[in-house]
Amino acid sequence: MWRSQTGNQRWRWNLKVNPKVTKSASGNKYHKKHTHESSTARFAAPSCLEINLHLKASRAWFCVHQCIDLGGVQRLSLQQLGTHVDMDIGTVNALSYEDFGNIFGNVVEKCPIIAAAVWSSRPFASFSALEAAFNEFMDALPESGKEGILRCHPDLAGRDLQSGTLTKESLEEQAGAGLDALESSESSSMARLNEHYKERFGFPFVICARMNDKKNILRQLSERCQHERTVERAHGIEEVKKICRLRLQGLVCHDAQNKL
């Protein structure tokens, strides 16, 4: 399914699906069920093209919804296809541990071991049960393990953002909060407070960027520098859980019907 979004001009657009879509970089195989190999269609001034691709990971089919900005993107890449997978819970339960790890490996930032462990808790009765399994794993860790999770998080508006080495999830989240476009005074406050926080606690300041804007983040960073270490460790883990829930929601349907 594809359609134009806005406008009043007539446009002609050739949609070609890159054959490489059948294989991911990590070796995870996807098979095309039906795609428009080379369709030509007339659109009313499209600024954006929406398609649903039906892909197969392991034995389960799922649907990938992709919105392509016709201003820039001329070709689908597998990375783009991977961003908006919308699986139901039955599909999640049918995933092999390899596919589960590939899909959920970064719902907790740079902690694929958590997804690998959570796979053992299948079958999940619902989206909430899946989310609870991630949370329970984190809650059961000793304090050193919780601090380890926090240390896997990049600084907000830090070196990784500047050098382009953030994960794609973290980049989207930080950019969404406006952290990629700070004024120079905001940027220096953020750097100074981040360093102060890390020196005081031995782990980075973690906050769910998608639930805050840059002003709020700076204010909370400053306030949380005053806390006790145990309070901050617990607070940081609660923020990791919020980030995890939003990342899971980007991958799995979470409506009331999505139950076994």
Ligand SMILES: NC(=O)N[C@H]1NC(=O)NC1=O
């Ligand atoms: N440090 C920190 O909070 N990092 C993160 N927060 C978020 O929403 N995404 C991140 O990578």
